[in-house]
Amino acid sequence: MRILLVGLGALGSRVAQLLLEQGFTELTFCDFDIVQKHNLARAPLYTTEDIGIEKVVAAKMHLCKKFPHANITVYDSPFTDTSNIDGFDLVVEGTDSLETRHTLTKVTHNRVPLVIGAASGTQGLVFLSISKPCWSCITTNKSSVADCDDGLDDITLDTVARTQVNLIKQWRWTKTSSTLYSIAQNKVTPITVLPNKQCSVCIAQSTIVTQAPYTIQTCRNRGTTQVRPSQQKRILLDSLPGIQVRYQHAARISMTVFGHAIEILVHDHGLLEIENATEQQAQTIAQAIYLENTTK
Numbered sequence: 001m002r003i004l005l006v007g008l009g010a011l012g013s014r015v016a017q018l019l020l021e022q023g024f025t026e027l028t029f030c031d032f033d034i035v036q037k038h039n040l041a042r043a044p045l046y047t048t049e050d051i052g053i054e055k056v057v058a059a060k061m062h063l064c065k066k067f068p069h070a071n072i073t074v075y076d077s078p079f080t081d082t083s084n085i086d087g088f089d090l091v092v093e094g095t096d097s098l099e100t101r102h103t104l105t106k107v108t109h110n111r112v113p114l115v116i117g118a119a120s121g122t123q124g125l126v127f128l129s130i131s132k133p134c135w136s137c138i139t140t141n142k143s144s145v146a147d148c149d150d151g152l153d154d155i156t157l158d159t160v161a162r163t164q165v166n167l168i169k170q171w172r173w174t175k176t177s178s179t180l181y182s183i184a185q186n187k188v189t190p191i192t193v194l195p196n197k198q199c200s201v202c203i204a205q206s207t208i209v210t211q212a213p214y215t216i217q218t219c220r221n222r223g224t225t226q227v228r229p230s231q232q233k234r235i236l237l238d239s240l241p242g243i244q245v246r247y248q249h250a251a252r253i254s255m256t257v258f259g260h261a262i263e264i265l266v267h268d269h270g271l272l273e274i275e276n277a278t279e280q281q282a283q284t285i286a287q288a289i290y291l292e293n294t295t296k
C-alpha cells in the first residue's frame with residue numbers, strides 16, 4: 001500500500017514511525033518546514049543535529065536507519081491544490097494546519113481515502129474521510145492555527161497517532177462511510193457525522209457528477225450497476241487492465257477500487273455492468289475506463 005503522509009511535525013513524525021513499525025514500507029513524506037529547536041520537545045524523532053534541516057530529510061534519515069527496508073520518498077514542499085496524489089492508496093494528514101486540511105479534503109475527495117489527525121492540548125480527533133461526509137462537511141474553519149507545540153500533550157499526540165495507524169491497519173477497506181473519533185488524552189470515542197448539504201466540497205463534486213458523460217443505474221435484485229455513456233464510446237478492450245475473459249465484443253475484467261476487487265463486464269460499445277459496487281465505486285470505474293480506454 002502506498003501512503004502519502006503530509007506533515008512531519010509532532011504528530012506526523014509519530015505516525016511515520018508507527019506506520020513503519022506496523023509494516024507499511026512504501027511511504028512518501030510531504031512537508032516544507034525545517035526542524036527548529038522548539039520542535040524537539042514534542043517530536044522525539046528529531047535531535048539537536050537536525051536543527052535547520054528539512055523535516056522530511058531528517059525524518060527519512062532517522063527512519064531509514066531503524067527500518068532499512070523502508071522505501072521513503074520525500075517532497076520538501078507544501079501540499080497545494082496542484083499537488084499530485086496519483087498512485088497513492090491513502091493520504092494521511094498530521095499538519096496542524098486547518099488550511100492544508102481543507103486543501104487535502106478538496107484534492108482527495110472521491111479519489112483517495114484521507115485519514116486526518118489533530119491534537120490541541122489534551123483534546124484530539126481522527127477523521128477517516130472516504131467521500132461524504134468530508135472534513136468540510138464538519139467544519140468550514142479554514143484559518144491557520146499558530147504553531148502550538150507548547151500546548152500539545154504527549155499522551156494525546158500518541159493516542160491520535162496510534163488511532164490513525166490502527167484505523168489504517170485494521171481497516172479492511174470495506175467501510176464506505178466516513179468515521180470521526182473524538183480523543184481526550186487516551187480515550188477514543190467514535191462519533192456519528194452526517195453529510196452537510198451546504199458543503200462546498202461535496203457540492204462541487206456533485207456538479208461534476210451531474211455533468212459526467214454517463215448515467216449510472218443500479219439493479220438491486222441482481223446487485224449489478226449499469227453505467228451507460230451519454231454518447232456512444234468505443235472501448236479498446238485489449239488495452240483494459242485485469243482481463244479475465246475476452247469475448248468477441250466484451251471483456252470481463254477485475255479492477256481494484258479502494259482495495260476492493262470488483263468484476264466488470266465491459267462492452268465495446270461502452271456499457272459497463274459492474275458487480276456489487278457502490279455508486280461511488282461505479283463512478284471511479286467509469287472515469288478510469290472511459291478516460292483511458294476509448295477512441296472517438
Ligand SMILES: [Zn+2]
Pocket residue numbers: 132133134135136137138196199200201202203
Ligand atoms: Zn463535504
